[in-house]
Each structure stands twice: as structure tokens, then as C-alpha cells.
Amino acid sequence: MRASELFCPTLREVPSEAEVVSHxxxxxxxxxxxxxxxxxxxxxxxxxxxxxxxxxxREEMNRAGAQELxxxxxxxxxxxxxxxxxxxxxxxxxxxxxxxxxxxxxxxTHEEIITAIVDGDVHSYRDLPLLLxxxxxxxxxxxxxxxxxxxxxxFIMKDLYSFDTDEEGLEISYKKMYEAYTRIYDRLNLxxxxxxxxxxxxxxxxxxxxxxxxxxxxxxxxxxxxxxxxANVEKAPCMAEExxxxxxxxxxxxxxHTPGQKTxxxxxxxxxxxxxxxxxxxxxxxxxxxxxxxLRGDRELNEIKLKNILKCNQLFMADEQLVKQSCGAGVGxxxxxxMDLKVYVDLEVPAMKNFTxxxxxxxxxxxxxxxxxxxxxxxxxDIRNAVEGDQCPVCRQGCLKTARGIEVGHIFKLGTKYSxxxxxxxxxxxxxxxPMVMGCYGIGISRTMAAAVEQNNDENGxxxxxxxxxxxxxxxxxxxxxTEQMDxxxxxxxxxxxxxxxxxIDDRDERAGVKFKDADLIGIPIKIxxxxxxxxxxxxxxxxxxxxKVEMLDISTITEKVIDIINS
RNA sequence: CGGGGCGUAGCGCAGUUUGGGAGCGCGUCUGAUUUGGGAUCAGAAGGCCGCAGGUUCAAAUCCUGUCGCCCCGACCA
Numbered sequence: 241m242r243a244s245e246l247f248c249p250t251l252r253e254v255p256s257e258a259e260v261v262s263h264x265x266x267x268x269x270x271x272x273x274x275x276x277x278x279x280x281x282x283x284x285x286x287x288x289x290x291x292x293x294x295x296x297x298r299e300e301m302n303r304a305g306a307q308e309l310x311x312x313x314x315x316x317x318x319x320x321x322x323x324x325x326x327x328x329x330x331x332x333x334x335x336x337x338x339x340x341x342x343x344x345x346x347x348x349t350h351e352e353i354i355t356a357i358v359d360g361d362v363h364s365y366r367d368l369p370l371l372l373x374x375x376x377x378x379x380x381x382x383x384x385x386x387x388x389x390x391x392x393x394x395f396i397m398k399d400l401y402s403f404d405t406d407e408e409g410l411e412i413s414y415k416k417m418y419e420a421y422t423r424i425y426d427r428l429n430l431x432x433x434x435x436x437x438x439x440x441x442x443x444x445x446x447x448x449x450x451x452x453x454x455x456x457x458x459x460x461x462x463x464x465x466x467x468x469x470x471a472n473v474e475k476a477p478c479m480a481e482e483x484x485x486x487x488x489x490x491x492x493x494x495x496x497h498t499p500g501q502k503t504x505x506x507x508x509x510x511x512x513x514x515x516x517x518x519x520x521x522x523x524x525x526x527x528x529x530x531x532x533x534x535l536r537g538d539r540e541l542n543e544i545k546l547k548n549i550l551k552c553n554q555l556f557m558a559d560e561q562l563v564k565q566s567c568g569a570g571v572g573x574x575x576x577x578x579m580d581l582k583v584y585v586d587l588e589v590p591a592m593k594n595f596t597x598x599x600x601x602x603x604x605x606x607x608x609x610x611x612x613x614x615x616x617x618x619x620x621x622d623i624r625n626a627v628e629g630d631q632c633p634v635c636r637q638g639c640l641k642t643a644r645g646i647e648v649g650h651i652f653k654l655g656t657k658y659s660x661x662x663x664x665x666x667x668x669x670x671x672x673x674x675p676m677v678m679g680c681y682g683i684g685i686s687r688t689m690a691a692a693v694e695q696n697n698d699e700n701g702x703x704x705x706x707x708x709x710x711x712x713x714x715x716x717x718x719x720x721x722x723t724e725q726m727d728x729x730x731x732x733x734x735x736x737x738x739x740x741x742x743x744x745i746d747d748r749d750e751r752a753g754v755k756f757k758d759a760d761l762i763g764i765p766i767k768i769x770x771x772x773x774x775x776x777x778x779x780x781x782x783x784x785x786x787x788x789k790v791e792m793l794d795i796s797t798i799t800e801k802v803i804d805i806i807n808s
Numbered sequence: 809c810g811g812g813g814c815g816u817a818g819c820g821c822a823g824u825u826u827g828g829g830a831g832c833g834c835g836u837c838u839g840a841u842u843u844g845g846g847a848u849c850a851g852a853a854g855g856c857c858g859c860a861g862g863u864u865c866a867a868a869u870c871c872u873g874u875c876g877c878c879c880c881g882a883c884c885a
Contacts (some may be wrong), residue, residue, distance in 0.1 A: 252834060252846065253820050257878050277877065331809095332883070349885090383809080383883055397885060449885090458884085543882095556882080650885055684885040700845095718844050753845035760845090771844055 241711065243746040243755075247284050250758050260456050262693035263388030265702050269762045271710075278385025278393030280686075285762060288710035289689050290396060294375050296427050296707065297398050297683055304420045306371035306400055311353045313377060317343035319352040323661045334379045334393075346379035351658050351680060354401045358676070359664035365405050368666060368676065369413055373400035375685065389690035390458070390646065396685040403659075403676045405668060410677045414446070414653055417681045421450055421649050428688065429705035430695055433645065435461050436471040438544050446653045450683075451645030452691040459645050462626045466638025474544045476626040476640070477633045480587040488593045491608035493577075499603045502572025504537040507596060507605065514538075519589060519597040519609070521574040523563045523581070526552040530566050533623060534576050534597070535586035540625040549584070549621050573598040577606055582618040585611065590620055646691040647684075654678040693763075696786075702763030703785045706806055711742040713802055714764040718752045718771040728780065728795060729770045735799045741806065760785070766805055768798065 248270040257274075258264040266272045271286030282290055298308065314336075320326035326345075334346035347353070354372060362370065375398045385393050402413035418434075425432045430452050437449040449472055451461055463470035501507055504515050518537030523530055524546065531550065535541060547555045563571050566581060575597035576583045589595075594608040611617065632638040659665065659675040668674055689708075696703040706712060713736055717729040726747070733745040744764065746755045752771075759767055769781040774792055782791045782801060793801055 249818090250846095251819060256814090256820065259879070274877095330883095378885085380884075384879090384881085386879080391884075395885075399885090647885060682885050687885060716844095721843075749843095751843050751845085751847065753843090753847080756845045758846085769844080773844085 241742075241744045243714075243744055243758075244748045246744065248758075248762065249283070250761055258388060260387045260390065260694065261697055262390065262690040265693055265697055265761070265763075266388060266690065269702055271762075272389065274388075278382055278391070280389060280392060280394075285710040286689070289692075289704070289708050290685060292708040292710075293428065293685050293688050293692075294396075294398070297375065297424055297685065300420045300424045300427075301371075301373050301398070301400060303423075304371065304416045306373050309372055309374055310376060311347070311350050311357075311374050313347050313379070315345050315347045315350075315353060317345065319356055319662075320345060323352050323355075323658060325352070332380050332382065334381050348378055348380045349680075349682075350374060350378075350399055351401065351654075351678075352662065355658045355662040355664045355678070358401075358403055359659075359662055362403070362664075362676075363666055365666055365668045368403055368405050369409050370403040371400060371413060371416075372403075373398060373681075387456075387458075387690070389686045390694075392686065395687065398683040398685055400681040402679040402681070403664075404678075405666065405674070406677055410653055410655075410679055414651065414679050417651050417679070418448065421651065421681075421683070424683070425450060425452070425649070427707055428692065429707055430648075430688075430692060432648070433461060433463060433470050433643070435463075435645075436475050437650065438472065438475045438548070445655065448651050449647050450649030450651075452648050452688070452695060453643055454646050454691060454694040455644055456694070457644040457646040457691075459647050460642060461645050462628075462630070462640040462642050464632035464635060464638040465641050466632060467635035469632055469634040469638075471626075473625050473642075474542065478587060478622050478624055478626050479631050479633055479636075480591065486593065490610055490613070491594050493609060493614055494607040495599055496605050496607055497603060498573075498605045501603075501605075502570070508537075511596070511607075513596050513607075517592070517595055519575065519585075519592065519595050521576060521579070521598060523558040523567065523571075523574065524555055525558045525562065526550045526555050530558060530562070530581050531618075532567075532574070532576065532579050532581045532583045533585070534583060534589055534617070535624050536588050536592065539586065539588070539627075542623055542625045545621075546584075546623050549619075549623065567600055569598065569600045569602050573600065573602050573604065575600055575606060575609070576611075576615045576617065577609055579615070583615065584619045584621050584623065585617045586624050587620060587622050588624070589617075646687065646694060648688045648691050649681075649683045651681040652679060654680055696763075700757070701761035704763040704765055706765050709742075709763065709765050711744045711764055712806055713741055713743040713766045713768060714759045715743060715745045715768045715770065716752070716755045716759060717746070718755075718769060720747055720749060722772070724775060725770045725772070728775060732768060732770070732780070732795065732798055736802060739799055739803065741799075741802060766802060768802075 250270045251268045254264050255267045272280045275281050333348055336344050377394055378397045382393050385391055404410045432452045435449050437447045460473040462476045504518050508515050515537035519534050520537050521532055521534050578600055590611050596607050599606045628642045630640040656675040664676050665673045693702050715729045715733055717725040720726050736743045765785050767783045774780055779792045782793050
């Protein structure tokens with residue numbers, strides 16, 4: 241490609257709306273442009289990267305025995321009503337009507353469609369297992385699209401759906417996908433971790449997320465420094481901290497006046513009681529019932545764990561007014577002692593001696609509270625977020641570390657949830673009708689592009705991994721009015737193209753600095769500079785985007801050298 | 809939806825407090841000189857100041873409404 245003809249509008253300044261580095265660089269380097277909130281146009285270079293990622297995914301899906309198909313984006317409401325998700329999906333689904341006032345959705349995912357298709361045409365165990373996938377735009381009317389491609393309302397996704405006769409079959413399909421995903425992210429050259437995840441609303445039991453590690457990723461993950469355990473914090477179980485049986489004596493309960501002191505921090509400062517010696521109490525609304533949850537003052541509640549424990553559909557923190565009505569005291573003066581609501585305490589609470597908490601009376605707290613003597617909870621449960629330093633729940637030897645990640649892939653065992661709802665059944669060997677056992681496996685293609693940039697950049701711009709770079713090589717004649725430079729550049733350009741190497745020649749009548757800056761910004765992995773100094777020796781300069789080193793090489797060896805780099 | 813902020817030239821912004829000339833930098837176009845890390849000089853083009861209504865002799869500026877965008881929270885690949 242000739243830079244003079246390439247549509248790649250680079251920007252010198254950082255667009256004001258871009259917050260994270262991947263968004264800034266993709267816009268600045270001329271890969272994407274926003275069309276409206278959460279919806280982007282992929283310019284030529286951006287589209288090339290997308291296609292490269294898609295191709296790697298496609299190859300690995302096919303290698304795993306899957307078949308690609310294409311499903312509609314516009315989907316009729318009836319299908320969604322059949323699965324029961326028309327109502328559940330809520331505002332996140334883009335909905336539209338046709339001229340006859342019939343309802344449709346812009347597909348946020350395709351379980352309904354694929355299950356209906358398979359239901360229609362697969363009836364025998366002989367036709368299973370079946371692995372079908374699609375790569376296409378999906379739509380979710382996100383509450384808050386953000387971070388450019390990271391969380392869009394229109395995004396490109398690969399989704400594969402597996403259909404098996406039984407759990408064992410599902411296990412095999414799941415494993416296949418797990419391995420395929422590992423190969424994919426290895427080939428994409430991204431640093432990632434596979435973590436245990438909460439399946440969430442999609443249903444099913446087992447689930448793994450593929451997280452590209454990045455400092456401003458949206459997900460928090462924990463991993464063990466001793467074994468290979470890792471999980472999303474949402475999921476990571478917490479152990480009750482080794483109870484150091486202190487000889488501490490149990491003191492008498494004491495009520496203290498604490499006017500205006502509403503936070504753990506207030507009490508910590510006023511009475512010199514460390515946060516870990518206090519208990520905080522949160523009131524939650526769970527499908528209509530209010531419950532109180534208690535945990536150590538320095539801990540964070542994990543709402544997903546709580547939701548799973550309470551087995552409720554809707555869960556949110558009660559507002560001030562609701563708290564006041566039901567507890568007789570405001571937020572900040574609550575505690576388990578004398579609490580009318582059901583009280584759930586975190587695993588750590590039973591071990592705490594003589595702790596401090598609210599007295600369920602405004603401006604009063606209790607000191608020297610002890611579980612058992614002063615109150616009896618409804619349950620002792622794991623409801624806190626794991627934090628750095630916690631004991632590993634698997635090997636029990638190591639300590640948990642934390643990291644942030646971008647969720648680029650997610651695989652689920654769905655079981656028979658959708659096949660039952662949609663009536664996707666088959667006849668087994670004995671002529672018995674059974675629901676198919678399903679799994680679904682997603683990869684955010686456009687998000688992966690953002691994740692790659694998030695992980696591979698420096699102060700000058702993007703550093704594409706060779707496997708997904710829009711072009712592998714850029715040739716820069718320092719001064720294209722010097723014919724010997726241009727001729728050499730053109731010669732190398734032809735040679736490389738002959739060998740099938742994707743190459744840009746920067747034939748623009750620009751100063752060298754401009755070309756260098758643009759080349760770095762758009763992140764082409766291999767840069768070949770043709771300048772007067774090296775030309776005298778019949779050489780050109782070769783530099784890898786991810787290294788500082790510049791190599792001087794004979795023009796005659798350049799093609800082989802480039803091929804070496806690409807294959808290494 | 810709750811909280812915060814912003815809409816002025818393609819991009820980044822000043823001007824709005826205290827009403828009266830629509831400006832700056834980058835980019836774009838023309839010409840000249842330049843040509844190894846975002847050149848210099850000279851000239852030029854480019855604006856429903858988000859939109860609608862109101863106040864006023866006069867509105868980018870004040871008032872009302874509305875639309876859009878960004879950030880923080882709940883949601884998620």
C-alpha cells in the first residue's frame with residue numbers, strides 16, 4: 241500500500257473524549273472514528289486488524305471442528321418471548337417495530353435463533369454433537385458505553401454454540417473450546433489469564449473468562465502466587481481467616497454515644513478502633529425482602545455472592561428511607577445486635593472478639609460485641625470480596641494476588657436451559673426424547689483489538705503484535721525527492737510484496753520526522769528506513785517497533801531478514 | 809436512571825463571570841525556501857457559537873426548554 245493513497249487520518253492531538261490509552265491511540269492513529277455513542281466506524285487500518293483477529297479465531301474454530309454460519313441481526317420478538325428473555329433482557333435490548341407494528345430486537349446474542357434453527361432440523365443423536373458459530377455485529381444498548389471499543393453498543397463478536405447429547409459430550413465440547421481459546425490468545429500474542437467466573441444471567445454452572453491483563457481493565461481478578469488458581473473476584477471464594485485464638489477476654493457489652501459519627505472511618509479516628517475491629521452492616525432489598533449483611537469494617541461486600549446465596553433475582557442496596565423505616569436508625573448506626581431483619585454475617589465475623597458496630601439507634605454504637613452472646617445470625621456465609629494477601633482457596637499454601645483484566649472471552653456450560661425453553665430435543669438411541677445439552681462460547685473481536693492496544697503501546701503509539709498488525713512492514717524513504725532513495729524503497733517494496741509480505745511504502749512528500757512519527761503511531765512492527773548515510777554502503781536500516789535497536793543491513797539480504805523476523 | 813462536566817472552524821481550546829468586535833494553536837489550500845524525528849516565511853479558505861423559544865436597541869454570553877457527548881455508579885463479551 242502506498243501511504244500517499246492510504247486513508248489513514250492521523251491526529252496530532254489526543255481527542256478530548258478518549259479516556260483510556262487504547263481509545264486515544266486507535267482514534268489518533270486513524271483506525272476508528274466514532275459514529276455515535278458506543279458505535280464506531282472501522283477505517284481501513286482498523287478493519288484490517290479486525291479481519292486478522294477474525295481470521296485467527298476462524299481458523300481455530302474450524303480446527304476444533306466447528307462450522308461457521310451467519311445469523312440475522314434483526315430478530316423477531318416471538319423467539320425471545322419463547323425463551324422468556326424478551327422481558328428479562330430489559331432496556332439493554334435494542335427494540336424496534338416494523339410497519340405492521342410487530343416487534344423485533346437487534347440481536348444482543350443468538351442463543352434463541354441458533355436453538356430454533358437446530359430445533360427445526362436436528363432430531364437425532366446421530367446428528368450430534370454440533371458446533372456452530374458466527375462472527376458478526378451484536379447490539380446491546382449499554383447503560384454507559386465507554387472506553388471506545390472496550391464497551392460499545394454495537395460490537396463484533398464471535399459466538400459459538402455447542403449441542404451435545406449429554407453432559408459428557410458437553411464436557412468434551414467445552415474442553416475443545418477452552419483449548420481453542422488458549423491457542424487463539426497465544427497466537428494473538430497477548431498476556432492473558434483464564435479465570436473461573438460467575439455465569440451470571442446467562443445461566444449454567446461452569447464458566448471461564450479469558451482476561452487480557454491490562455491496568456485499566458474493567459474486571460478485577462485474583463490469582464495464587466503458588467498454584468495456578470485464578471478467578472474473577474466476583475467468584476473467588478474467601479476462606480475464614482486463620483483464627484488466631486487470641487486469649488483476649490470477652491468484655492461486657494457497652495453502649496457509647498457517637499454523635500454524627502456515621503462511618504467506619506469516623507469511629508476508627510475518634511476511638512482509635514481499627515477498621516478490622518469493627519463490623520459494618522448493610523441493608524439489602526432482595527426480591528422484596530430486606531436483609532441485613534454484616535462484614536468486617538475493612539472489607540467489601542460482594543453482591544454477586546450475596547445474590548447467589550439468597551437465590552434472588554433482584555438485589556440492591558436499600559435507600560436511606562427504607563433503612564430508616566425498617567431499622568429505626570439511619571445508615572451508619574446499624575448493627576446486628578437487636579436487628580429485626582434476618583442477619584447474614586461474613587465468615588470472618590464469628591472469629592471477631594469485642595468488636596464495635598452500630599446500635600440501631602442514631603448516634604449510638606456498641607463496643608465489645610460478640611457473636612453468639614449478643615446476637616445470633618441467620619447464616620454465616622462467604623460474602624466478601626477477595627483481596628490481595630488472602631489465602632488461596634485451592635492450594636491453601638499461596639497468597640492471592642490481584643490484577644486487572646479485560647474480559648475478551650467467556651465460555652459457559654449452558655446445560656438444557658435454552659433447549660428446554662425452546663423445545664430443542666432429539667431422540668436418543670432408545671428412541672427417547674431428550675433436550676440437547678448446550679454450551680456457548682463468546683469472543684469480543686472488537687474488544688480484543690482494543691485490549692491488544694491497551695497492552696501494547698508506548699509514548700509514541702501502538703506496537704501491534706505481528707499476528708494482527710494491519711501491515712507488517714513500513715518502508716520510509718527519508719527524502720523522496722532523492723531518486724536513489726525512492727528507487728531503493730520501491731525496489732524493496734516490490735520484493736517484499738512478491739513474497740506476500742504486507743507492506744506500506746511511505747511515498748508521501750513529507751519530512752522524515754512526520755513519516756517516522758506516523759509509522760510509530762500506527763504501530764507497524766517492522767520499519768525499514770532508506771536514507772543517504774546507509775545507502776552509500778548499499779544498506780538500509782531495519783528497526784523493530786518493540787526494540788530500540790537499529791540494524792544496518794545490505795539491501796540484498798533485506799527480504800530474507802524480514803521473513804526471519806516475521807517467522808520468529 | 810442517579811451524581812459531575814462539556815457542546816464555539818476538521819482536531820484541541822479561549823471568549824460566557826460583567827451582553828456590543830467570533831478568536832488562538834494545530835490541521836487544510838496557494839507560493840517560496842526546506843527535507844534523518846510532527847519545518848520556516850508570506851498569503852488564503854473555513855463558523856446557523858448543538859437546537860428551539862424567550863428577555864434586550866443588541867445574545868456565543870442572560871432565562872426556559874430540548875438534543876447530543878464525556879466522566880463516576882448499577883450492567884456486561
